[in-house]
Amino acid sequence: MDRLRIGLIGWGTVGSAFGELVREGPLPVELAIVAVRDRSRTDLPRGVAIGAPEDALEADIVVELAGGLDGPLAWARATLDRGTPYVTANKALLATHGGELAELAERRVAALLASASVGGGTPMIETVTHMAAAGQIVRLRGLLNATTTFILSAMGAGNDYESALAEAQAAGYAEADPSFDVEGRDAAQKLAILASVAWRRWRPEADVETTGITQTTVEPGRVVRLVADGDQQHLRVAPAVLDERDPLAVVVGVESMLEIVSRDGSTVRISGPGAGGRATAGAVYADVARLVAGERPILFGGRIG
Numbered sequence: 001m002d003r004l005r006i007g008l009i010g011w012g013t014v015g016s017a018f019g020e021l022v023r024e025g026p027l028p029v030e031l032a033i034v035a036v037r038d039r040s041r042t043d044l045p046r047g048v049a050i051g052a053p054e055d056a057l058e059a060d061i062v063v064e065l066a067g068g069l070d071g072p073l074a075w076a077r078a079t080l081d082r083g084t085p086y087v088t089a090n091k092a093l094l095a096t097h098g099g100e101l102a103e104l105a106e107r108r109v110a111a112l113l114a115s116a117s118v119g120g121g122t123p124m125i126e127t128v129t130h131m132a133a134a135g136q137i138v139r140l141r142g143l144l145n146a147t148t149t150f151i152l153s154a155m156g157a158g159n160d161y162e163s164a165l166a167e168a169q170a171a172g173y174a175e176a177d178p179s180f181d182v183e184g185r186d187a188a189q190k191l192a193i194l195a196s197v198a199w200r201r202w203r204p205e206a207d208v209e210t211t212g213i214t215q216t217t218v219e220p221g222r223v224v225r226l227v228a229d230g231d232q233q234h235l236r237v238a239p240a241v242l243d244e245r246d247p248l249a250v251v252v253g254v255e256s257m258l259e260i261v262s263r264d265g266s267t268v269r270i271s272g273p274g275a276g277g278r279a280t281a282g283a284v285y286a287d288v289a290r291l292v293a294g295e296r297p298i299l300f301g302g303r304i305g
């Protein structure tokens with residue numbers, strides 16, 4: 001079997017970990033080209049062409065691990081328009097333009113996959129997709145953002161917001177500009193994507209009523225977390241005080257957790273690493289495995305309302 005050629009855009013935390021998996025993993029795939037902005041970087045892989053994103057779109061499969069919105073939207077449109085599979089971890093792209101891209105993918109019979117966009121290495125989209133088949137999901141509830149979990153845990157231990165944030169930044173859990181996480185947008189985009197899959201209608205981030213944690217206070221000993229919660233009508237991300245017996249209350253560190261509640265009252269609960277290069281790259285690699293197997297899945301496909 002000929003090896004499928006991958007055009008990879010982005011050689012950062014996730015991109016470089018994915019590149020390693022392509023080299024070491026069992027699938028008949030190879031990196032044909034890697035695209036970055038700064039082509040003079042000394043940490044780029046050897047023996048692989050380095051180019052611009054547009055060059056990567058010529059490959060058999062395009063994998064976008066760059067982030068951002070304008071570039072990825074143009075690359076995704078061009079890739080899907082020519083019928084080529086597009087794989088990404090870009091939650092912002094899907095929570096902003098996912099409906100349009102899924103429609104384009106359907107028209108062009110091209111695959112659109114983004115397992116790594118929610119839950120990092122924890123198969124949240126896959127589990128929701130699986131359970132959505134029977135149309136029985138009534139509620140999604142979870143902790144989808146590690147930065148706020150870390151900060152709110154530190155506040156529960158007695159720190160104020162500013163020192164908890166500084167601790168999170170020192171530990172590598174928060175960016176220098178933490179606004180996307182602490183204002184709740186990261187969790188809101190992830191909830192929008194999960195809800196789109198659960199209820200078969202694409203929902204943008206704008207549909208999620210979002211309150212971040214910048215004004216939150218935590219009484220010592222209390223468990224407060226940024227909870228993503230939604231049903232078919234209403235999607236919400238907001239800080240909430242959790243009972244200590246609540247399964248979400250035990251989540252710590254980089255872990256994410258999702259509860260999927262069915263009409264009969266049963267709950268499926270999954271948790272695991274919500275971020276990190278290697279774990280996230282594993283989810284991207286699993287998407288590529290489906291393409292190698294000949295599947296042509298479309299995230300949100302066949303259900304755009």
Ligand SMILES: NC(=O)c1ccc[n+]([C@@H]2O[C@H](COP(=O)([O-])OP(=O)(O)OC[C@H]3O[C@@H](n4cnc5c(N)ncnc54)[C@H](OP(=O)(O)O)[C@@H]3O)[C@@H](O)[C@H]2O)c1
Pocket residue numbers: 009010011012013014015035036037038039053065066067068071089090091116117120274275276277280
């Ligand atoms: N990190 C995680 O744990 C995680 C988890 C889940 C999802 N994600 C998602 O995965 C994606 C990548 O995240 P990351 O953490 O790996 O980011 P990162 O470390 O900042 O790496 C981004 C890479 O993309 C390249 N890039 C950015 N804009 C580009 C452009 N316009 N043209 C060409 N190359 C460009 C950068 O190249 P230069 O270095 O040359 O600028 C860099 O190599 C994002 O969508 C993120 O939301 C990340």
